[in-house]
Amino acid sequence: MSEINVVPYIDVMLVLLVIFMVTAPMLTQGVKVDLPETTSDPIQSDKDVESIIVSVDTNGAYYVEIGDQGSDPMSLADLREQISKILSQRANSEVLVRGDEHVEYGTVVRLMAELQGAGASSIGLITEAPENDK
Template sequence: MKGMGMMPQHRRKPMSEINVVPYIDVMLVLLIIFMVTAPMLTQGVKVELPETTSEPIQADKDVESIVVSVDTNGAYYMEIGDEGGDPMSLPEIREQITKILSQRTNSEVLVRGDEHVEYGVVVRLMAELQAAGASSVGLITEAPSTDK
């Protein structure tokens, strides 16, 4: 007679179910994050750019600027100081900019693009310049004429 006068002992079985409540919480948080960030990921937005005048950049005397120009035909030219050059390809521009910026880290890179050149040509040039090590690339513009 086992344990007379004592309450019989009941053994609890181990629980074999997974508690999914924390997983549901995580899923809901991720759902909210994706719902908030999804509208920000749109690639193309139609915009009408305003026409404004801008103040000229104050050039430092000790910083030599490198100007890369794109003409209406999509040909690239590189000017360092007062020296102009012959037409170059994008890989040649990238190679030259990489060499120059490895020697002179304080040089600024500016892009002068013809107004009739395709937007994609200028964007490809700017991407190559950044890949060559140019931390910031400026755009050269002219002030709008007042003879209207």
């Protein structure tokens, strides 16, 4: 018999597909932040450059995310030191801020001042589109 039975391979492929579909949403990491809603044009960015995302949650805790890697909550001084180290290695990285809409305005302003002090030349803000515009 010179034929290969591919039915078992299809079964294995479908099982793997289901496993990956179930586990993929669990792999998403990040800090739960309720972003403010506003209408704005998206910023144009280079796809080659990996963004540094700094998040501020409702309690005012700071987090740094680079690609898929997140961090534990940190103080503003530790954040400045870490961003400074990252920008010394990746000078052309863009820095984006995800601030919870319920966090105080002064907290975000202090964060942006520390980011500029750490060497960030331009800082972007991440928002979400309002529900009625979708």
